[in-house]
Amino acid sequence: xxxxxxxxxxxxxxxxxxxxxxxxxxxxxxxxxxxxxxxxxxxxxxxxxxxxxxxxxxxxxxxxxxxxxxxxxxxxxxxxxxxxxxxxxxxxxxxxxxxxxxxxxxxxxxxxxxxxxxxxxxxxxxxxxxxxxxxxxxxxxxxxxxxxxxxxxxxxxxxxxxxxxxxxxxxxxxxxxxxxxxxxxxxxxxxxxxxxxxxxxxxxxxxxxxxxxxxxxxxxxxxxxxxxxxxxxxxxxxxxxxxxxxxxxxxxxxxxxxxxxxxxxxxxxxxxxxxxxxxxxxxxxxxxxxxxxxxxxxxxxxxxxxxxxxxxxxxxxxxxxxxxxxxxxxxxxxxxxxxxxxxxxxxxxxxxxxxxxxxxxxxxxxxxxxxxxxxxxxxxxxxxxxxxxxxxxxxxx
Numbered sequence: 001x002x003x004x005x006x007x008x009x010x011x012x013x014x015x016x017x018x019x020x021x022x023x024x025x026x027x028x029x030x031x032x033x034x035x036x037x038x039x040x041x042x043x044x045x046x047x048x049x050x051x052x053x054x055x056x057x058x059x060x061x062x063x064x065x066x067x068x069x070x071x072x073x074x075x076x077x078x079x080x081x082x083x084x085x086x087x088x089x090x091x092x093x094x095x096x097x098x099x100x101x102x103x104x105x106x107x108x109x110x111x112x113x114x115x116x117x118x119x120x121x122x123x124x125x126x127x128x129x130x131x132x133x134x135x136x137x138x139x140x141x142x143x144x145x146x147x148x149x150x151x152x153x154x155x156x157x158x159x160x161x162x163x164x165x166x167x168x169x170x171x172x173x174x175x176x177x178x179x180x181x182x183x184x185x186x187x188x189x190x191x192x193x194x195x196x197x198x199x200x201x202x203x204x205x206x207x208x209x210x211x212x213x214x215x216x217x218x219x220x221x222x223x224x225x226x227x228x229x230x231x232x233x234x235x236x237x238x239x240x241x242x243x244x245x246x247x248x249x250x251x252x253x254x255x256x257x258x259x260x261x262x263x264x265x266x267x268x269x270x271x272x273x274x275x276x277x278x279x280x281x282x283x284x285x286x287x288x289x290x291x292x293x294x295x296x297x298x299x300x301x302x303x304x305x306x307x308x309x310x311x312x313x314x315x316x317x318x319x320x321x322x323x324x325x326x327x328x329x330x331x332x333x334x335x336x337x338x339x340x341x342x343x344x345x346x347x348x349x350x351x352x353x354x355x356x357x358x359x360x361x362x363x364x365x366x367x368x369x370x371x372x373x374x375x376x377x378x379x380x381x382x383x384x385x386x387x388x389x390x391x392x393x394x395x396x397x
Contacts, residue, residue: 017137021144031223049346057110063117069118082113082119093161207371218282221364222344246295257303285358
């Protein structure tokens with residue numbers, strides 16, 4: 001009989017982090033994949049961005065499906081099936097050489113990967129301490145993503161796109177090997193305050209979700225081409241990949257700040273500071289021909305990405321007395337991650353340059369900031385007077 005790990009131990013948290021990451025790990029090395037498709041398969045910038053977009057749109061749809069399957073099917077069997085299919089799709093992607101074929105293959109990958117992500121997140125929600133698993137999830141994504149963008153682009157000139165998709169297949173295989181050690185994690189009853197219907201605060205909720213969409217789209221639209229931006233600005237491939245890898249690890253400071261500070265100082269001041277740093281960091285990309293500036297810009301935007309997103313997710317849950325919109329926010333987030341590269345590919349394919357792309361991202365981030373700050377102020381005030389927001393009790397992130 002296979003020995004299981006402690007369901008609430010660090011090993012279980014790490015295994016669950018791999019499970020919830022495997023279906024979307026390509027996002028963490030998106031810059032390397034886009035560059036690989038351009039330099040390795042001679043795709044245009046627009047075509048490479050479209051591949052990235054459909055992969056993530058598929059994940060959004062797959063994650064939406066998981067909302068219904070997690071309660072009806074055994075999560076372990078679903079996960080194993082998804083992982084096996086993902087390995088096969090990643091290996092098949094190595095053989096693809098045309099944009100249309102690659103778009104079709106990666107769309108299917110997104111659907112299966114999204115289903116796996118939703119299943120993994122559902123299992124994390126069944127643990128007694130999901131916050132720790134979520135923290136581990138960020139470390140896995142940022143840490144291994146940093147390794148990916150640091151080393152994979154250097155292999156493309158030698159071996160083509162094969163190392164990119166092999167790394168994704170290897171990640172799924174490693175996750176597959178972890179599955180027998182995970183406990184069953186059956187659904188558990190949670191004692192929660194009874195909420196009356198109609199407690200959704202629609203105006204601030206729509207503002208928060210809209211801000212989440214814009215923030216994710218603006219950041220991912222630029223991130224998908226961030227390696228191309230570096231090389232096109234005159235930086236060497238080694239310098240560019242090294243800067244991206246280091247920045248990904250530095251970005252761990254963002255989620256660490258969320259875990260350490262929590263709501264001690266309220267959401268508004270942290271979101272305001274985070275967004276101002278985001279805007280400054282993105283503006284620095286205009287001077288990417290200077291290696292130090294390029295590194296600083298990536299570090300600043302990486303830290304604030306890991307800082308702002310958790311607070312936005314928490315806000316979407318706070319304004320819903322039933323808790324249903326937390327799952328919907330995850331889908332909206334993925335739609336934003338997919339829409340950014342799609343819009344960027346259309347801009348670059350239409351003759352715009354990286355300067356225009358940076359300015360568009362800045363404009364979207366300014367709008368996102370204007371949308372997220374009013375509901376943040378409302379929540380900070382309600383924390384001092386809890387009865388004003390949801391009389392029946394509040395739902396925490």
